[in-house]
Amino acid sequence: MTCPMGGYPTLRHNEIRDMTAQLLTEVCSNVATEPHLQPLTGESFRLASTNINDGARLDIRARSFWTAGQDTFFDVRVFHPNAPSNRSRRLSAVYKRHEDEKKTTYGQRILEIEHGVFTPLVMSTSGGMGREAQTFYKRLADKLAQKKEMQYSILMGWLRCKISFAILRSAVMCIRGSRSSKNHPIKDNMDINLACSEGNVPQASSGEE
Template structure:
């Protein structure tokens, strides 16, 4: 049975079915002779160990049990196939760009951060264009050299008085294929480094500002730079509002969590089918339409 549960080529969905069909009944049968409390503890520990085997995660990966449970427990009433042609599940829903829900999730977090920055900064702008290049060369090959380059938010006076701060947001799924072999800390670091390679050098030397990548997971986790950003934001807001910094931080984390939860539900439940073609009203015969659809009979 371990050959199935630990096989990386078998999907988590198939492993879950094998576990429910063969493994779970055997474990429950073996725990029947034990005291109830002890049996429940044994079952919980065994189940979590099995779930970690199925996901290929060990304690060295520093992944919390709640995250493992959310990955393996299926979501009910989901379609079998996505509009993009791929098998649909919760992990695919978080990364599928069909329907634009990934962009909606990104824009919602962007607007939320911009709104909070407006409380303490001035000249807050969303999607600001960077200054065009004039023959500058950068040491990093992955630096963004487009004259139409933009970041998500800019604000003046956040880190240093008078200096313009630039922020770019990325929300990633930690259970995506490209992140499954990495610990959560390493995944955050890699995404932050990609953003820094794209914008940091250009913003520092051309726009003379400071760049900060804001990296989040789909479940609300934050990278080190995002934690530093929110700590600074909570500190300044608490001074301005004359309220405890811990309360301000808790409020901001709650707002961010609700925003990501709403976006996750939209990714799961929103329709990705092609939009219906609009009906032209020019030349429509309203009387014939009413008769054909029998609307007049339904209204009587």
């Protein structure tokens, strides 16, 4: 799960990125994957860990997600909780460490140069999410439910299944290896109500509404 051979860590990262960007296009404008950040013109930052490279880019940009008219930038990280470097830590602490690393690298630059908001999307290969990712996907499910005029609980259950299967597919590929050198993108034109019904997808708990 941690071996970089074959590009498997990148694969699981990219599927989450592309799936999330596709869903954001339904509720936000100006959505882009891997957008380049504006080049710096001599600005300095309080945090020495801030990425100052002119070619810096993040995974997703979307306008009017948290605040109307404001760009939000997202960066995805999928880590393996059973990696040797994580075994001695509480899982909640590992999620927070990865979120903090993303924030210290990009947060100040996004705020001061892009005048936007930065949200790290941290997940694990076991299917869990960091706190910021949980908040983001709940908000995304709420926006999608309003647009599609569906119950939030149904939409949230469907979204959880999509994320879980995306991570599961990458985990299986890491273990078995790819059967083909070609990429075969997964087409997503499935009816949500039909998918939930056929798959017996449980509704999210009412406490999340």
